Amino acid sequence: MRRIKLLGLVVLLICTSGISPTTLPKADPENGGLFLPDGFEAVVVVDSLRERARHITVNTNGDIYVKLRFPDSIGGNAAIRDTNGDGKADQVVKFGNYEDKGSYGTAMKVHNGYIYFSSELYVFRQKLEPGKLVPTGPIETVVIDDHAHGRHEHIAKPIAFDKKGNIYVAFGAPNNNCQEKNRVPGSPGINPCPWLDDHGGVWKFDANKLNQRQEDGVRYATGLRSIVGMDWNHADDALYVVHHGRDDLYRLYPDLYTPWQSAMLPSEEFLKLKEGDDAGWPYYYYDQLVGKRILAPEYGGDGKIADSSGKYVDPLIGFPGHWAPNDLFFYTGDQFPAHYKNGAFIAFHGSTNRAPYPQAGYIIVFVPFKNNQPTGEWEVFADGFAEVDPIVNVNNARYRPMGISMGPDGSMYFSDTEHGKIWRVMYTGKKKFGKKQLASMEARKLQAHIRTPDIKKDDLEAGLVTNSEKIYNRYCSGCHQKNGQGDGNRFPPLGNTDWVTGDKNRLIRLVLMGMDGPIEVNGKPYNSNMPQHRFLKDDDIAQVLTYIRSQFGNSASAISPEEVSEVRKELNTQTGSK
Template sequence: MVSSRNIKILTISLGTILLFSNCKKIEPGRDGELFLPDGFSSVVVIDSIPETVRHMDVTEDNILYAKLRNSKEDGTIAAIQDTDGNGEANIIQKFGENNEPQRWSYATAMRIYNGYIYFSSDLVVYRQKLTPGSLVPEGEVEVVLTDDHEHGKHEHIAKPVAFDGKGNMYVPFGAPSNACQDPKRTPGIPGMDPCPQLEDHGGIWKFDANKLGQTQKDGVKYATGIRSVVAMSWNPADDELYVLMHGRDDLLRLWPDKYSPWESALLPSEEFMKVTEGSNFGWPYCYYDQIKGKKVLAPEYGGDGEIIGRCSEFEDPIIGFPGHWAPNDLVFYQGDQFPKRYKNGAFIAFHGSTNRSPYPQSGYFIGFVPFKDGKPSGDVEVFADGFAGVDPLVSVRDAIYRPMGIAFGPDGDMYISDSVKGKIWKVTFNGDRNNFGQEQLLAMEDRKKLSHIRTPDEIKDNLISGGLVGGPKAYQTYCSACHQRDGKGAPGRFPPLTGTDWVTGDKERLINVVLRGMEGSIKVGDEVYNGMMPQHGFLSDKEIAEVLTFIRTNFGNEASAIDESEVAESREKLQQSGETGPIQVQTE
């Protein structure tokens, strides 16, 4: 049962949020303006939710349920309601026992199906029966599906859900690696062939939506060759499943002899897939190149960016979006409030890149793809923009907001959530539905010229001027994709390189992290980070010394240099001890 001690009610009025449990007042911002097509307007439903928001859904009586990413003592779900009709929430109620195994902050799903809210943590899909007339469901929280695989630091562990209306639930089991290498993310190492991870990962499984206590063996493998999915939806217009895959990373870091920084920033594609039973999209053997318009062989399997090879055997996406845009939600519009051209089309939340350095980060907008007769009928449009608040975007931490979730209310209004501060917007159409066309979209076409959306110029948009050597060159090649060009890292995934004893403290520990890699979670400041640090033992002692000296004396750090001999000594100790696997850490 839901415990009353985990419920806190907030009332919003006259520009303040009053938390009754401690009478803390918060002054929310009221600027809800996003860049939208002519005739649309936005308002801020709630200025911030400290736990931040992932996916959302809305009931027929206009209650918005939001899955909280970083669950705290208040609960794991927020029920949000606007009872006075001004667009701004005046009731927020957090609930849910905080006992979910959210070790890596991948809590994602929130979908309403058959009178239940279905939601997920890292490893578990839950459901709870909605109670008519009540914000908080009163029934038991039931476990529908548990990911019972052993998990150390598992990549791509999010559990979004989709339903086909016939009693089936679809859940991805993301690939536990980037490209099926062993050891993972190591330059020059070929991928395992055949990839054993495809047996129970790297695909979509179908389950009985109404059966409790399931594990993966209770489901049916529906499709395979799909690396990582956060955005997934059933399209009622053609009665088919659609997903957007996060493409693989590290083309430059792992294969600097085959890919330029520009190619690594743009490739591979984020694939928009129509998934039917038996589909195979070719991960890890292949990736889609949206510039060439074809699927090519991955470098781990002998590819060079041109060879097609076995990739002709696999399915292509319906659209290939630019690399690293991070599509994190997908919803097909079924309402009637928006102009007719949006009916049955796909809205996509592009969360935005972290690893496009030395080029500007890209994405950070809500896109729209028109559909006709079950197929895309046009290119992606910029529907909502202005989240990042800065252009060019050098580091992911410079983004004020990042669009994460999309939901539609029964009246056709659109809700957009943000993963940085937990802000939620409501988008409404107030124009003339019968006279909406290209003229109203012109301003949004101009948004495509900004650096966070357009294809970067290989020379002019390179943020690093002049040739780099030594530590700065190694940092740019091997480190900046995760830790960012400015060393600030990426929230929740890759820790910053400043203000942490991990960088400025024990030299031998830092050297060992580079030599061995690290898995698990660490805390820097008040934030926990869960990204995997690959081993970089392939670098020479001199290169490691140079790059570590660089980070210990830059980004505001003032620590001593590291000598080549210190790296050699640490490497020899590891070889003698036989400790070659990644360092395991866990922040409670």
């Protein structure tokens, strides 16, 4: 009897301390909406978090820590615990009330007894206490980004740790491709690009030293426009990243690129980096269709001139353009079949700017490794996040995968940014695992949001009859989306807002001059860059503004070319432009 009571006490202690049970929980019906390889099942740990989610990490006792997408005054993180082993969260507690809780905070990793996390401008850590869900110690600042760069397009602060006590932090580039006038058609690239001095790369710091600024670290690699997914592969002791390629090839250079090329290019690059590597941004981009680095048009390229210097590191795999790789994780567990050991999982958050073709990505990909080298192939590991296909507008996608982590039992965890949903994926299949078990996922590559789009059949613009809609889709829909609802995060909606239906002159000035900085639309803050569109003719601006003032639930009056001309003249007088 005493032995039974002692056993019960042990079980109780295990559950209340968040330690994962040895048996796997029951999967949810239809795997919580996910399509997975044969033998895998999923359970929804958290159906939704009000503040939504970005990156996640799982502690050695099974507790989950979440970087919240929309932090509030209570904190920018959430701590989650399953106390009874059913795979479902029983406790969700917010913590981490720190400076600069912007929506681009990214890092969330447990390392040497600390929980490390980031905001837009800082990397923080807090000491974890065994058995306690929420860290109670002070929030310490590890790295500070104190550049006076204003609005930063790629401000996430992903991190990785090596075996020698170093922390690696990415500093994204503050514009698209180092143009003199950012995202303005035909504006040349600055040569040499000054942003590379302290942006567009990865810096190495001491993981245990506090209040470090960039000058306290060492630039590890450069030529990297935007990194959100980064991990240290301990199997070969090396840093790996997935790199976002530049945007707007067709919008900025319509004489050199077609809409199809702009949807497919440039590649999202999976790179292994060693100290001193240069990935080529902004001078070159990687074209996965031809397998070469191509000279960027801002620097004299025509879409065909390839690099012959051998100066730049090439990717291990060039994924299709604009899939948005937002996390990377090397699998070291033993629960999954041997096929997955030391391979890489990549979360593709999904494109926003592939119009007139369907948006793409919105999947978890797996890259097999053999003898510490990628095989060159990639597999769809988890699909079904979007719940629609084709994806015309980014906000048509119900869920978008973001964070990846592994539990102490080898289960994998995936987070979603749109509702804050978290899945736990488990392997319950037979020991034998091979191509047969992967066949159904290979077939999913034919889905519109994964396959290479057909130039004619997948063109969503085919059959358009109005020039105004064509102008909108070319210059506006990449941010505000084809349905005018924005992306729900960086780019505001155009429907039912005074910014669109109100003062005509203010709207015209906004299009002509652009905007850089915070704006509030329908009670929600946005903080991104809208490039100027002074290069458009008065008639084109009048047409597209009349279009948005009569679409997306709006019913405002038309704008004439003459009204655009008057505002342009006033602005030219004020600025001294011609």
